[in-house]
Amino acid sequence: MSTYFSRPDREEFGLCSHAMSVSEIIDFDDFSDIEIKKIAGYRKENNYELIIEMERIHLGFKFRGYVKGFTDEIEIFKFKRPDKLLVNNWQSWGPSKVIEKDFRLDFPDDLIQKFGFSVSIMPELYFDNLISDYYIASEHFLVGGLSSKVAHPYFQLDENEVSVKLRYFGIRFEQWQEIEPVVILFDDTDKVLPYYADLVAKENRVALSGKRLVGWSSWYQYFLDFDYEKMCTELENTRRRGYDVFQIDDAWEVDIGDWTPNSKFPSLEEVAAKIKEYGYVPGIWLAPFSVSETSTLFKEHPDWLVRGEDGNPRVAYENWNKRIYALDTTVPQALNWLANLFQNLKKCGFEYFKIDFLFAGAIQGKRLENVTPIQAYIQGITTIKKAVGDSFILGCGAPLLPSIGYVDGMRIGPDTAPYWDVSSSDIGYPNAYYSLRNALTRWFTNGIWWWNDPDCLMLRKSDTQLSDVQRELYTLTSLLLDNMIIQSDNLAYVMDDRLWSIVSEYRKYGRRKVHLSGIMSGQYNITSCGVDGCDSLFITDLEDCVFTYSKDTVDIELIKTVELKDDGRTFNYYNEK
């Protein structure tokens, strides 16, 4: 029934390679403006026409343009490959890391089928090429796409060159279509990364909510072994911990695609009401673009699924020991179903939605409408956003750039785990070490694209292989980076209470101003400033958890009280402790 891929190639996807050839390779360590200007202009290829305009901006150049005709992908320009590069994977779990010239992808063959499209929107290229999605940076410059609304901006690396490309997945534009803008920014990596993030946010008109949450999630304690009784026990144990949100994770549903409560839970209204009793925002997990082969949805609506070239539903990935297919978000009935699903969850009382495995909404394949996978994804995520209104959306397993502006929070690394394994493959598998590494290498998106979710803190001292120092480093990094803080523990266990008191202290006041330097060296130096001064965390060896944490000396402690007057005005009083 399904189309599988193992090291698939382009032909299997019915796509042809006809990227335009750009012969000149720019060496960004030694170039003139004229070479940059040559990128701009009009180009006519066999199947399409392209106009590129160049604009000088602060720190570099911006390229905008238009394309018309049949387009699989376009190459904007090429540049000489520097020895050291920060590369990035397309979705939440994928690695964002620094590679040297001798880096080779080492992906276990036996996991290719299971991972499916989670590794790349272009699995036909991924395993035999070096790819960086959305942006790439050297020690002195960054090249990045500013949006992904229609095309997928990516970088293809060979030994000596990096090719800057926009993938359109074989689509015809009858009218001139604006291409995704691309920038080149010249300065130290640590300066250009936040600057790039802000340019992206402005391009996508991000208006980030101030809801930077602290909460509890069931996943990293109970995984699938979670039920209503355990939920109630945990709620009892949460008293005085100061959470904003309490979120039930995977375990409550009948099946992936059948988003009704299973026999372990009462009605969703009851679940949400119980959580609200304790004063928390009720949160719920689901994977809205995923459809399991065993689900009723799969059986009843095979026409709502993304199909392969053979016309059969295409497997997006495997999980839960099942094949998982992808919802075709261009089918109006499927979109209605999606809207109803989220409207009903909201009606039940949920106001925090952790939506997972989102990459499934952007896999390649045949859909009802002839749109790119990115356009299809955006139709899906827009529908969800409209349905939940101002409720909090936490994206996970999500294509990064297309999600900007639609989610409030975003997981920016692989699943954490109750272990720290520096020797396993860096492929997006659960691992506290790689999860924290990504929290560091993607730090610059926090508070600009969304609130970064570095994944859950596990503060329990038993039922875990994490050491005290690993727990401490995870907690301090998440706090100093001003990320979301979600705890996942059986609260009856003995906790590292010292760490929780640090969490409470840091979250007493609002936002922090953060800077991280050292991404390219791997020695991460975080400066994090708030009302009580500037604290720092210097991680000299992430693998072995060698770090120095320095807290600013606080001489003045002000207690703030807020009064809302009868005339609607707010008064903030500050008195010394």
Next chain:
Amino acid sequence: MMERRYNVLTDEWVMVSAFTQQRPTNPTTSCPLCVGGDEFSIPYDLASFDNRFPSMKVDAPEVESDSRLYKRARANGKCEVVVYTVEHNSAMSLMPTYQIEKLIKMWVDRYLELSLQPAIKYIFIFENRGAEVGATLSHPHGQLYAFPFLPKRIDAKMQSLTKYYDENKRCAICDVVENELATNERLIYENEGFIAFVPFYARWPYEVHVYPKRHISSLVEMNNSERSLLSKALKIVTMKYDLLFQQSFPYMMMLFQSPVNDVRYDHAFHFHIEFNPVKRDKNKIKWMASVETGTWAFINPKLPEEAAAELRSVEVVI
């Protein structure tokens, strides 16, 4: 009525507010900022509160804008009154540096809290001291405007500083600090963290700028030791002003920070404070008149180096 109107001649926004018109020129009875006055019924140390007569409000009314020529927008910002102390007869020059340090901490809190609102683009903290610059209350206080747009002069600073950065790969203010320390022509005070000086480009006769020696783009990035050093610098500058002509010296004090909800300028924009005093002599005022208002071009009647020498020679002990 409260809205913003766009000036198509100058590419700038004007805030139009009927509320501010209701503002009294001077309180007729007791001080509203003292305990028992109109605003405070209970004792406090420091406070920041919504202005009773704002030109912007977070929940400002929606505005219809359907004209290409006459654009309108919501004035969805915030105007707060920032009270430095409960002591009515105090002033920055008279307060203990410890109180100024607390004030800085309150500024930081206001900045961080207001920056959580996505509509806010710029937080401008300032003080108008003295009737000569339009202050209506003598109780030591400043104000804070959280703008939903980048005001014109702020934008000019951003553009100028980013241009300098592009041309030199350096922060212009870092270079100014280096130069002032090297030449020592215009310095009036220096400590481990800050310099106070009459700038080469001063527009007002006794204009003084306070720059941190380290590159930071906002108040928030100062550590506690730097906050303490800034409180000393502010105290000394304002004391020197008061002692210069042996009178309560009127000034406009303005804190310039990089925009909020926007990190594009952080590397090029260097936090700084400007004191713009209106006196050109003990009994003479330098007015912001036609040339200054109409062209933004200033004629400074006082050589900055001479003003610096005068202020430097004013001895103060804290």
